[in-house]
Amino acid sequence: MDLKEKLVASYFAFEDNLEDHSPLHAIRNNAIKIFEENGFPSKKDEAWKYTSLNTVLKHDYSLFSKGEKAIEYKDIKPYLIHDIDSYKIIFIDGKYSSHLSQTTHEGVDVCLMSSAITKPKYRLVIENYFNKAAKDDSMTSLNTAFSNEGAYIHIPKNKIVEKPIQIVHFSTGNEAALMLQPRNLIVVDENSHVQIIERHQSLTDNPVLTNSVTEIFANKRAIVDYYKLQNDNENASLIDNTFIKQKQESHASVHTFSFGGKLTRNNLNFFQHGERIDSTLKGVTIIGDKQHVDHSTLVHHIEPNCESHQDYKGIYGDNATGVFNGKVIVEKEAQKTNAFQANNNILVSDKATINTKPQLEIFADDVKCSHGCTIGALDESAMFYLRSRGIPEKEARALLMYAFSNNVLDSVKIPEIKKRITKLIAKKLGVNIGFDL
Amino acid sequence: MLKITNLHASVEDKGILRGINLEVKPGEVHAIMGPNGSGKSTLASVIAGKEDYEVEEGEILLEGEAIDELSAEERAHKGIFLSFQYPVEIPGVSVTNFMKTAINETRKAKGLEEMPANEMLKLIREKSELLEIDRKFLSRSLNEGFSGGEKKRNEIFQMAMLEPKLAILDETDSGLDIDALRIVANGVNKLKNKDNAVVVITHYQRLLDYIVPDYVHVLYKGRIVKSGGKELAHELEEKGYDWIKEEVNA
Numbered sequence: 001m002d003l004k005e006k007l008v009a010s011y012f013a014f015e016d017n018l019e020d021h022s023p024l025h026a027i028r029n030n031a032i033k034i035f036e037e038n039g040f041p042s043k044k045d046e047a048w049k050y051t052s053l054n055t056v057l058k059h060d061y062s063l064f065s066k067g068e069k070a071i072e073y074k075d076i077k078p079y080l081i082h083d084i085d086s087y088k089i090i091f092i093d094g095k096y097s098s099h100l101s102q103t104t105h106e107g108v109d110v111c112l113m114s115s116a117i118t119k120p121k122y123r124l125v126i127e128n129y130f131n132k133a134a135k136d137d138s139m140t141s142l143n144t145a146f147s148n149e150g151a152y153i154h155i156p157k158n159k160i161v162e163k164p165i166q167i168v169h170f171s172t173g174n175e176a177a178l179m180l181q182p183r184n185l186i187v188v189d190e191n192s193h194v195q196i197i198e199r200h201q202s203l204t205d206n207p208v209l210t211n212s213v214t215e216i217f218a219n220k221r222a223i224v225d226y227y228k229l230q231n232d233n234e235n236a237s238l239i240d241n242t243f244i245k246q247k248q249e250s251h252a253s254v255h256t257f258s259f260g261g262k263l264t265r266n267n268l269n270f271f272q273h274g275e276r277i278d279s280t281l282k283g284v285t286i287i288g289d290k291q292h293v294d295h296s297t298l299v300h301h302i303e304p305n306c307e308s309h310q311d312y313k314g315i316y317g318d319n320a321t322g323v324f325n326g327k328v329i330v331e332k333e334a335q336k337t338n339a340f341q342a343n344n345n346i347l348v349s350d351k352a353t354i355n356t357k358p359q360l361e362i363f364a365d366d367v368k369c370s371h372g373c374t375i376g377a378l379d380e381s382a383m384f385y386l387r388s389r390g391i392p393e394k395e396a397r398a399l400l401m402y403a404f405s406n407n408v409l410d411s412v413k414i415p416e417i418k419k420r421i422t423k424l425i426a427k428k429l430g431v432n433i434g435f436d437l
Numbered sequence: 438m439l440k441i442t443n444l445h446a447s448v449e450d451k452g453i454l455r456g457i458n459l460e461v462k463p464g465e466v467h468a469i470m471g472p473n474g475s476g477k478s479t480l481a482s483v484i485a486g487k488e489d490y491e492v493e494e495g496e497i498l499l500e501g502e503a504i505d506e507l508s509a510e511e512r513a514h515k516g517i518f519l520s521f522q523y524p525v526e527i528p529g530v531s532v533t534n535f536m537k538t539a540i541n542e543t544r545k546a547k548g549l550e551e552m553p554a555n556e557m558l559k560l561i562r563e564k565s566e567l568l569e570i571d572r573k574f575l576s577r578s579l580n581e582g583f584s585g586g587e588k589k590r591n592e593i594f595q596m597a598m599l600e601p602k603l604a605i606l607d608e609t610d611s612g613l614d615i616d617a618l619r620i621v622a623n624g625v626n627k628l629k630n631k632d633n634a635v636v637v638i639t640h641y642q643r644l645l646d647y648i649v650p651d652y653v654h655v656l657y658k659g660r661i662v663k664s665g666g667k668e669l670a671h672e673l674e675e676k677g678y679d680w681i682k683e684e685v686n687a
Contacts, residue, residue, distance in 0.1 A: 385521065387509035390543035407528075
């Protein structure tokens, strides 16, 4: 039985175990039908032309973790931003871990999807928002069908959440191979502000496939800053589907730092429903070996006077492959749109590949849209300059690569994250020099 | 300190240096002058270890040790410093960050501990005052958006920080107004002592009014065709290079 058949067969048993009156019943049933019809995407699909799931799908994944492995705080501490006060929603093999988490219901709800979809007091929010931003492509639908657990965050209006929220999914190697499908819902009401950090991390080398869906709603004048830290083990793959629906004058940013994993596909979608919206999509990708990272972004400008800023930097070594597919749609009504997109890449090895493809569909006539992509090598004259000052070749190379990705780091608002990323970059580049001096 | 014997060097099979002989002793200032295209900057780059150039013949000794097989960073660790004619802009790396990395990497190569942060700050303050550099300037990205004068002053600031044994100043006067020229020259003079040496590469005599050379050499067609004292520089300023070319071509 291949993975698709296994998923479809398991669905009915899964759905039977859930409460009869779940408002998600019909949504789930519809979603599994879409997945059953379309199956996993293949390279024949235009959107998946440069990313093949073949090697990822060959494992016999367990769809639900059976046992429970005891995990202590010390086991996961290295993967948390632990030097700041934060809320934490921690999952172990797909199950919520209350003793490792720090959630809240004081003024804001930082808790679990599983309780949000079963408890009456969240029913209205679920009805209004669940699956309202997500698209019905095959992978998202698969997640929707199995959606049961993940983070549920609701910030009512006029709240500035002082502490960042960390959502971290760990896998323990309890199963020979495990598939996870977390589902996050984040609703930020008028004038509120929240910062969120998301990470997926396996603690062993057992294969893991995560198909994650996150829906974010930034209502009027809300500010949402979201950081994705992707530095997983070499047998862990991630398909991240994130959908952000913005209302007028809201600001939403997503920074994606991709340093690890076997295969990572980021489907990042912004929808602007209102005027004077600002959307920021930034990323730094540094990979080697046979790693693969794909950033497929969409910014949908629907109304006038909005902005979007995309800036993705990639450094590819060894046999690594990268994809940047940036789609910007500007509707006829969306006059005075400012949409910027940049994708700059450095290939460090002759065998590394990057496929970069900007797609601009502009139907309005009074807009400023720009895009630019570059693929190059490191500047040799800069290398000589640094080396002539006594900085060895490897360190000089690292310094230039760090400098190359620096303007993405510039807009990271949490200093501890910046510090952590800087350290990860240094480690990834195999040097020990303090850049953040 | 520096002894160059019969140096031949080429880039992409094109011979540029065709038998250079030069000896620089501790405490000396040498000026290398010459018309455009004579090989002045090539000589500077070859001494500093730029990989684009191939040394075909001859040798370069620093304190008696052959350095032509060493990498640029190894030469820097041994005390060679090149002030670039066109300093490279490096966005995203601050001047301070760059200098800290350079100093600590050099110390690491010598088996020393990293310089303590307070000592580093003190050194930066002291040397930036010497070059009349504004503190704000130090947190800017290296050379990015700097004026010509700022770039050159920044080069000499780096020299002051690294305290090389042998400093090669490649056309440091180009792009400088008279005030900046004085600041730069003053900086170089203050750093000068009996144990180090300076090689000034220049097209014009102007800089040599401020950094007074012990010896002046004229480079033409990849060879040193004439050497003399500082009065040779004045003679070149008055008469140009044509009479040298005529002498050589005759």
